[in-house]
């Protein structure tokens with residue numbers, strides 16, 4: 001027989017998605033399907049220079065020859081790529097000077113999400129470049145950033161305005177043929193963000209972008225490119241939430257980061273895409289390639305991610321430590337519930353001497369979900385004195401969920417130090433009871449334990465983001481407790 | 483304050499409590515003694531609402547309300563506090579965060595607004611001083627890596643923070659050194675008032691020198707087989723439980 005506690009845990013695990021709604025902004029959409037003509041039309045529509053059209057076509061050709069990967073521990077229905085429309089943009093795209101000019105329905109959408117732009121603008125100097133569907137609608141603080149020589153704009157704009165920079169760095173970290181989804185993204189990416197921090201400049205604000213998937217059946221192929229020139233610093237925030245949907249939606253983003261000599265890039269993500277209903281129907285498919293290159297000596301890249309959404313996630317933010325003395329960090333919290341499946345982790349590729357990487361991964365599984373950590377630490381023959389420390393902890397809530405850890409370690413230099421620690425724990429009935437006995441209901445108790453479990457990672461997030469992430473975690477624990 | 487009538491409870495089909503009757507009035511201190519396995523902790527757990535025990539008969543009124551209908555957290559908010567015999571470890575959750583959340587719930591139930599950060603810290607420091615809690619303990623995760631005595635002290639610290647109406651101390655004295663015993667007992671005494679009551683479960687008369695009970699009960703095989711004044715504890719210390727057991731062979 002189920003104890004009340006078990007029933008409660010079931011309820012907690014099936015919390016309905018809170019941000020589920022659909023906005024109705026008129027949009028211009030390509031017919032479904034993918035071929036060379038579609039790619040040419042897309043490139044033309046976006047007013048791209050010839051090198052970009054060529055780039056896209058070469059990626060498309062590579063993609064045609066590639067097989068969809070099968071090795072991740074995921075079960076899902078393969079997307080039909082001819083059933084997707086590859087371009088969609090809100091109609092009549094003007095550049096706004098103030099929020100009053102923005103479509104009220106869009107504002108309403110953000111209000112429902114609890115992230116009104118008005119507040120965003122004032123929020124601790126956060127510049128927000130909103131990617132709504134495939135085209136960028138609003139950009140703030142651009143002028144301030146411009147004075148410092150910082151470029152922060154949509155990738156489409158960067159392709160038009162700063163073609164040399166884009167041509168130099170695009171696919172310098174993730175080659176067009178890197179993997180099936182990266183190739184597809186390179187061929188058809190619609191929009192995304194671009195940031196360039198010049199030599200010696202410390203970006204004074206957190207750069208932030210909200211991604212949303214809005215158009216039914218419009219796969220989103222975001223492309224992000226961040227280049228930190230010598231001795232510069234930038235903290236970049238990415239946050240996602242999406243409306244409820246009936247069909248599975250594909251999301252195949254590519255994020256590339258380049259850190260030159262002595263530069264530091266901090267990339268934080270809070271991801272809350274629609275995970276599907278209790279049976280797993282209708283959730284987002286999230287196949288993302290995120291990779292950073294510590295190109296110069298003494299450069300540093302940190303990834304921090306809080307993942308609570310998507311039906312299927314396949315994501316390994318990775319770093320190539322090429323420069324000597326470069327540093328890479330990966331901090332991750334991944335929550336899965338109901339039928340969600342997440343296969344995430346990181347790759348740390350040590351090429352340079354005295355390079356150092358740290359991996360802290362926290363997986364939380366509830367309901368019938370599956371949470372997999374897959375990590376690779378590779379120490380190349382020339383990486384003298386490379387060091388890695390990995391810690392992978394799993395927390396299980398209930399007994400129908402699973403956690404799996406696959407640490408691959410590949411050391412080709414005997415001077416390397418590689419440490420791996422892993423733990424799996426369960427929230428025990430007596431822990432919940434102890435907290436109940438002090439006046440906390442079970443929902444609160446679980447949330448407290450989960451936040452405690454994830455603390456090491458949450459602490460890495462910038463302040464205002466950490467608060468949001470904590471709320472998100474609490475929200476994903478929340479049940480319909482009377 | 484607390485009225486228990488013919489309480490019977492089982493775990494996995496075994497009857498552990500076999501008809502408990504107990505009346506406790508505001509301001510009173512009751513001691514419960516009895517041999518190992520007689521059901522003392524079970525009684526405490528049932529009062530606190532632990533679901534692994536099934537109540538098969540009887541009723542419990544707590545300040546006039548039907549306790550058995552309340553969820554564990556409601557009982558806590560109504561002012562019932564259990565200092566556990568074996569406090570559990572909760573990794574990652576700092577005592578400060580935990581108590582802030584707990585106090586907030588309890589204050590909300592009493593119609594009070596949450597304490598602001600600085601007020602809370604001040605309040606916590608007062609209570610820490612009261613039970614002479616080691617400075618850095620409050621910053622650590624709940625009970626994780628605490629020594630046996632520290633865990634017990636932490637229970638009393640929480641009691642001081644939450645200001646319950648009825649406190650049940652389940653062998654809080656075991657594992658405490660002589661100084662800690664005095665500190666804990668002093669803490670309990672300071673928190674005593676004419677409006678609240680305490681149940682002290684213990685094996686040792688020593689604690690009762692500090693926390694003087696109004697009534698001492700002997701629990702044996704799931705029943706209260708003897709009740710008396712504080713001298714009963716002395717008698718038990720001297721003679722052990724054999725004579726009680728003999729008196730109750732037929733029970």
Ligand SMILES: Nc1ncnc2c1ncn2[C@@H]1O[C@H](COP(=O)(O)OP(=O)(O)OP(=O)(O)O)[C@@H](O)[C@H]1O
Nearest residue numbers: 493494498516517518519520521522523524525534
């Ligand atoms: N979770 C449980 N599962 C099975 N039996 C239990 C459980 N908890 C308690 N019992 C049984 O109930 C009986 C009473 O236990 P309880 O812990 O209440 O005794 P106690 O009087 O507190 O003893 P002590 O003085 O040793 O603390 C014992 O026989 C014990 O084995």
Ligand SMILES: [Mg+2]
Nearest residue numbers: 522523524567
């Ligand atoms: Mg006991």
